[in-house]
Amino acid sequence: MRLHVDQRHERVLALVRERGSLRVAELAAELGVSAVTLRRDVEALAGQGRVRRLHGAVVWPGGESAVEARARQVPAVENDRSARAASAEGVVIGMIVPTTASIFADIVRGAREAVAAQGGRLVLGVSGHVDTEDAVQAGHLLAGGAEGLLVAPSWSAGVPVGGQEQWLLDRGVPTVLVERAAPPGNPAAALDRVRTDRAHGAAVAVGHFAALGHRRITAVLQEGPHADRILAGYESAVRSLGLDDARGAPSVREHGDYESSVDYLVDAVRERGVTAALVHGDEDAIVLVPRLQARGIRVPDDLALIAYDDEVAGLADVPLTAVAPPKRSVGEWAAKLLLRRLAERGSGHEPSPRQHIELLPELRIRSSCGAKTLAH
Incomplete structure (x- = not known):
């Protein structure tokens, strides 16, 4: 009753x-x-x-x-980290992700472990890549007792357009963006955020190709929230290293459009002398390799290949060298930053400056990029 x-x-x-x-x-x-x-x-x-x-x-x-x-x-000599950990006991954190597959499985795991380590609980909402569902999930989590939000909004380009950020600003609770960013001038740019420096990862891949002697390289990127940053890093590294980009302009394709990617790469190798390619992401690279081989393009003999994301790259028939984002660390850093904000709010202390944190990915070397030095 x-x-x-x-x-x-x-x-x-x-x-x-x-x-x-x-x-x-x-x-x-x-x-x-x-x-x-x-x-x-x-x-x-x-x-x-x-x-x-x-x-x-x-x-x-x-x-x-x-x-x-x-x-x-807690003794006065204890550092503020101990104080923050004590204040997080029993706190409920809401987290919204577009999917629990791909990179987000480890990001969620890292956040959950960081919250649990300080005595709190992480509650998950999934938007299914539907931007209007983000606000619905946030309302549900907050009504259920969440006191702050970790959010990877379903912004198709990785940044908000047409006021997509407004619901975030209207919630009135501490919020940290995860693997997303708002451009300068957008109100959401004032939010804390933690993401992978994907431009750096692409540049590292290009640098590895250059160190192996490749001068004509290209990239095949999938449309989505990370394509622009990967492309920016790729193009910047090509310019900095003096590589021949004119013969291998990158291709940005729609999800699942494998045939056009195969056609593009076959033409790049045979007609433009391209010898290396960066492919985002690694599931796509696994699909492309046998299709290229069926067209007479061998990996890595004819085309050295580096994948981006490293979810399953090491399991390919030709194990793929891959750029590996620090997925678990992204979730951990984001959760700790949010817990800090909640502790500041609870103590009434002046909040510390907002933070935009970028974590660097690493390159994991396997068979697909080859090791022989090519003629310049």
């Missing part, structure tokens, strides 16, 4: 009086109401001076919450 608001208030008071302090999410679950409804109850009672509201918790007046007790017990 649903409690009247006055009955609910009395039940809240009784539970908080009995236990001294409770997490808002736990109290909402016990009373069978949404976290949003309970927050309103707590705000009303706090306004009357009948309870105290702390970050994510409600405390009996004059009492001490578990969070406060832990903070008091």
Whole structure:
């Protein structure tokens, strides 16, 4: 039976009086109401001076919450990392990703482990690459008690267009963008963010080709949120190293369009003298290799190849050299940054400057790029 608001208030008071302090999410679950409804109850009672509201918790007046007790017990010589870890006990973090496949499996895993290590809980929402679903998932997570958000929005180009960022700004909770960015001047550019420096990864791949003696190279990129950054790194490295880009201009293709990619690469090798290619991502590279071989282009003898993402590159028939984003670390850094923001908000301290963090991928060398030096 649903409690009247006055009955609910009395039940809240009784539970908080009995236990001294409770997490808002736990109290909402016990009373069978949404976290949003309970927050309103707590705000009303706090306004009357009948309870105290702390970050994510409600405390009996004059009492001490578990969070406060832990903070008091931490010696003054302990660093602020210890204080932040104590304040994260019981915190609920919402995370929204477009999919749990591909790179996001490890990103989610890294975030979950970082939150759990500080006593919190990660709750996941999946948008299915539908941009309007991001806001729906956020509303659901916040109503369920999430106090901050880690978000990889379903922005098809990796950046917001046409006001896609507005729902993020309207939520009013600490938010960290994950593997996404907003351009300077966009309001969402002021949000914290953690992402892979994909331009750097592409440049490392180009540099490896150059070190092996390749002068005419190209790239086959899949349309999506990372294509622009990979292309920018590729083109910058080609220019810096003085390679012959005119004979191997990159191809940006639609998802699943393998035949045009094969035609492009066969023509690049036979007609333009291209000897090396960067392919994004590695699942696509695995599909392309046997199709190229069926057309008489051998990897790596005729075409050295480096894949991007390294999800399954090492399992290919010809193990693929690959650019490997630091996926788990991206999730870990993003979660720790968000926990820090929540701790700052809870303590009332001046927030530290917002951060745009880029982690560098590494190149994992395998068979597909070959090792012989080509004539210049």
